[in-house]
Amino acid sequence: MRQTRGVLYPARLPEFHRLPPAANARDLVVWFWIPEWDIAPGRSSRQDIVGYPALNLVVEQGVVTLSGATTRASHRDLSGAGWAVGALLRPAAVAALTGDPAALVDAESIVDAPDLAQSVGAAMRSGDGRRERAVAAFSDWLAHRVGPIDGAASQANALAEILMGDRAADTVEEAATRLAVSVRTLQRLAHRHVGIAPAAMIRRRRLQEAAERLRLDPGADLSELAAELGYADHAHLTRDFRSILGIAPRTYRGGSGEEPAATPHA
Template identity: 30%
Template structure:
């Protein structure tokens, strides 16, 4: 059984300087809330993005996705979002908000009933998985007043459909937690030795339960942290950040960072210093 108190996904992922716009005004907020103890084995957290902009103004946030499935309520529609391999930008205007359920890596497979790789980079209507009950849930969540009521509706819905325990989910989450927290892991080979698992078996396990490879997860978590550090400590040398995260080949770090973020580490840090939105989809 996985330890529900151990984080299995990053706290990072919003690119650029998140807490302030160029004018110094807050354009959006991101809040996270834990699930009930009985659901924490499969659900990492709930998240709420809310915003309020002056009439006629539009803004956007760019995100580097986690290796997680999210069930999202946006504009009255409930969707299932598989792991996104690329960054994406969400534009918003006026006043509004989005509510999400972030499942732990591997935690959504018992609900889907098939390989998570089948929905990687896909967004599905929740009705495709849960039928008319998903429409009813979306309507009730949209009409609900207050976060507590929304969470209660979600948790009652999930409890009614809670799957039988799957020991492979627990194994996947232990491996993912190690990829997130253990800085001695620099390569997938380190994982196979640590967990005494065949490389091919590890790859198949991740394709089925996570939807992406263990190498992808390791790289994504390190790049989440690199982007966060460069945005927060804007005058810190990027080469120093790379070395701290286990990138001893600077050209390798530059390639990975540029492919994921859309600009070099140096250009990203400069954009953050100028308080610019550094990337767009």
């Protein structure tokens, strides 16, 4: 997956890194994402995101939060100076952090983890190599918190790969067949470990891919793109764009020319 997949306007990003987890957390984290910013007084940088259908555990300013999967695009206005260290979680990590990921859809909660906040914060203040040290500390904490993963958690990881990976299934039925489970079991796994339905995960992957393709090739034919990504037709792609991003694909294509990384916002 590309570094900026899911980011609608990459050139608006502050300094941004995606790092792999340490070996002890490979079954628990897809990647760690670390933005660092220093915005001039009176200015801000708006970050627009169409998030992955997954949970994120984030350390920022001494606070640890767990954010659920999202059903719509979101944004955040950065100002001043700061950093965050976030873990895009694999399904296997979720049960150790929440018993009801569906309750966190489009929401977040505070996690009581002062030791995680302290170790990651100390790493991020330590100069060169700070990001790598932060990832190592975060990985160690998660590996200890989650412990050995069971068969259901491993199966949930496989589900996410089948629905979101490079050779992803186009339908829920195909995903169930590849995982050798019933559609009902697939739905239960997704609800228990992600919080949203498998069909919603497929829909989000298609939308991310469509946005990325339009950003990289503004001249792409929308009908051809819709067919390649499994949409019924051009109108279906447009409806998906409007319902999740709030804009039509033609508007996004015309407006995806990148603006400076720190721009004023009202």
